[in-house]
Amino acid sequence: MKATYPLAFCLLAVLAAGFGATRLSSRERPAPAKAQKTAQKPAAAAAGNQSQIDRGKYLVENVGMCEECHTPRDSNGNIDESRRLQGAAIWIMPVHPMTNWAMRAPALAGLPGFTDAEAETVLEQGVGPNGLPIQPPMHIYHMAPADAQAIVAYLRSMPDTYPRD
Ligand code: HEC
Numbered sequence: 001m002k003a004t005y006p007l008a009f010c011l012l013a014v015l016a017a018g019f020g021a022t023r024l025s026s027r028e029r030p031a032p033a034k035a036q037k038t039a040q041k042p043a044a045a046a047a048g049n050q051s052q053i054d055r056g057k058y059l060v061e062n063v064g065m066c067e068e069c070h071t072p073r074d075s076n077g078n079i080d081e082s083r084r085l086q087g088a089a090i091w092i093m094p095v096h097p098m099t100n101w102a103m104r105a106p107a108l109a110g111l112p113g114f115t116d117a118e119a120e121t122v123l124e125q126g127v128g129p130n131g132l133p134i135q136p137p138m139h140i141y142h143m144a145p146a147d148a149q150a151i152v153a154y155l156r157s158m159p160d161t162y163p164r165d
Pocket residue numbers: 059060064065066067068069070090102103104105106108114119122123127128129130133134135136137138139151
């Protein structure tokens with residue numbers, strides 16, 4: 001260990017001399033401030049992202065009620081919280097038969113199989129990635145882009161652990 005210190009100092013001295021001669025101005029620039037700036041950026045972005053995710057969670061759970069259809073139910077018909085938004089068989093039927101009634105709601109946790117833009121179009125226009133209107137009983141939402149983006153951020157933040165069949 002002791003023997004490595006002089007070696008390290010030598011190396012540092014050589015590096016400092018080399019850089020010092022040519023890049024004095026850049027070395028004089030306050031490096032700590034620069035480092036602080038780059039360190040703060042991701043933290044601020046993460047904080048912004050977290051508040052967007054929190055808002056998306058609220059919209060999913062309390063406004064859009066996505067779990068009503070996208071989370072499987074247990075044998076008593078209650079939403080199975082251990083499989084949140086993992087995709088589910090549709091449990092409601094129309095009073096009058098509808099030819100385009102969908103029988104399954106896809107998994108949303110982790111938003112597998114959708115780009116952000118595709119999922120946002122679903123929520124803003126009610127149009128699927130195939131360009132066709134979303135089938136009932138999925139609602140045709142006309143969400144504001146900020147709401148759709150918050151929902152997408154939340155769904156992406158969820159672990160995509162649903163079992164593939
Ligand atoms: C009343 C039941 C119901 C509710 C509530 C519901 N969905 Fe759906 N959702 C469905 C069904 C059924 C489908 C399949 C429809 C289809 O294939 O066109 C679907 C499809 C989707 C799709 C895929 C569309 C496609 O074309 O592949 C997305 C994304 C989606 N839902 C997101 C959501 C979100 C986010 C919410 C809450 C804001 C929500 N859904 C609420 C029933 C529902």
